[in-house]
Amino acid sequence: MENELHANKNHLLAVLPEAEWARVAPHLVRVDMPLGQVVYESGDRLHHVYFPTTSIVSLLYVMEDGSSAEIAIVGNEGLIGIALFMGGETTPSRAIVQSAGAAYRLDAKILKEEFRRAGPVQRLLLRYTQALITQMAQTAVCNRHHSIDQQLCRWLLLSMDRLPSNELTMTQELIANMLGVRRSGVTEAALKLQDAGLIRYSHGHIEVLDRPGLEKRVCECYGVVRREFDRLLPDLKAL
Numbered sequence: 604m605e606n607e608l609h610a611n612k613n614h615l616l617a618v619l620p621e622a623e624w625a626r627v628a629p630h631l632v633r634v635d636m637p638l639g640q641v642v643y644e645s646g647d648r649l650h651h652v653y654f655p656t657t658s659i660v661s662l663l664y665v666m667e668d669g670s671s672a673e674i675a676i677v678g679n680e681g682l683i684g685i686a687l688f689m690g691g692e693t694t695p696s697r698a699i700v701q702s703a704g705a706a707y708r709l710d711a712k713i714l715k716e717e718f719r720r721a722g723p724v725q726r727l728l729l730r731y732t733q734a735l736i737t738q739m740a741q742t743a744v745c746n747r748h749h750s751i752d753q754q755l756c757r758w759l760l761l762s763m764d765r766l767p768s769n770e771l772t773m774t775q776e777l778i779a780n781m782l783g784v785r786r787s788g789v790t791e792a793a794l795k796l797q798d799a800g801l802i803r804y805s806h807g808h809i810e811v812l813d814r815p816g817l818e819k820r821v822c823e824c825y826g827v828v829r830r831e832f833d834r835l836l837p838d839l840k841a842l
Contacts (some may be wrong), residue, residue, distance in 0.1 A: 610745060611659075612656040613707065614680045615731060620723050626719065627724075636660070638772060642683055642698035649692060651708045652684035658704030659765050661699045661738075671780055672746065675738045675760075680832060685732050687711050688725075690716040699815040702762065702771050728836040737831040745824040746782070752792035754782050756821035759802070759811060761828065769811040796820075802824020805829060 604808055618629065629641075636642075636658035641648060644664055653660070659678040663671040674696060677683055683706075686694040717724040730773065738761075745754055755778070775793065779786040793809075796802045801817050803810040 605683065610704050612679060613654040613682075613786045615682055615727060616654055616707065622641050623717065623724050624724070627709065627713065630713045632708055634706055634708045635704050636700045636704055638700055638703040640700040640764045643698065646693055647674070647697050649684050649694070650711050652682050652687055652711065652714050654707040654709065654763070655679055655684050656707065657767060658700055658706055659702035659762060659771075660698050660706075661701040663699060664695065665697050670794065671697070673758075673780075673782065674742055675735055676761055676765065677735070678702075678762075678779050680765060680836065681731055682728075684711075684714075685728070685735065687714055688728055689732065700817055701773070701777075702766060712726045734832045734835045738828045741827050745822060749822040749824065750792075751782065751784055751788045752795050753820070753822040754784075754841040755796065756817050758782065759809070760814070760817055760821055760825050762813065763811055765827070769814070771809050773809055779811065 607656075616624075616627075616631075633651075636655065642653060652750075655678050657679070659676055661673050662675045662677065662681050662683075664674050665671045670824055677698075683698050686692060712714075713742055718728060719725075734808070745757055749757075758778070764770060775789045776786050778793075779789045782789065793802070793804050796817075797818065801811070801813045803812055
């Protein structure tokens with residue numbers, strides 16, 4: 604595999620310097636990520652990390668009664684499994700595939716070896732982790748202070764940033780679980796966006812028709828997250 608093949612597939616893999624890429628590439632395994640697949644459960648010991656290419660994975664916090672709320676989404680800009688190199692080995696969140704596609708899987712041992720070299724890979728992963736923490740914090744603020752339709756706009760825009768098209772398959776029930784709100788609230792919010800000509804929703808299929816319109820309607824939280832990712836992970840030529 605050549606580094607160039609991943610330039611538009613996974614951002615973190617694409618910017619690895621040649622020496623680091625040469626060590627990592629032979630260990631990458633392409634895997635399918637079907638909709639609804641649980642990548643890991645809360646408390647699981649992590650044995651791999653995943654670099655999504657065309658899939659999106661939602662990180663959820665699950666309550667004792669089974670209810671859940673999304674704390675972040677990860678797509679082709681990042682990786683699943685930061686606990687491995689942050690020293691925790693396990694995490695209290697659940698990772699579930701939100702949009703079907705593919706990813707590259709890497710054994711935990713290989714990632715840890717690269718991280719311990721204290722070189723470009725470590726700096727790259729720490730920058731990504733800071734950006735992910737920003738997304739988690741902003742999600743908490745958004746869920747507390749902004750309307751459901753603003754949250755839905757944020758969620759759609761973040762998803763679109765991580766997909767090669769303007770369409771995704773997602774039921775209202777699943778969206779409600781992600782946002783931690785009632786399904787009726789998502790239905791009402793989706794209808795508002797559809798009536799405004801911003802999206803088309805039918806039988807679990809969402810198509811974004813007017814992205815600039817969504818950006819005008821969304822709360823400040825989307826911009827905060829987007830700017831932080833752009834600031835920390837532009838092209839990383841100076842790794």
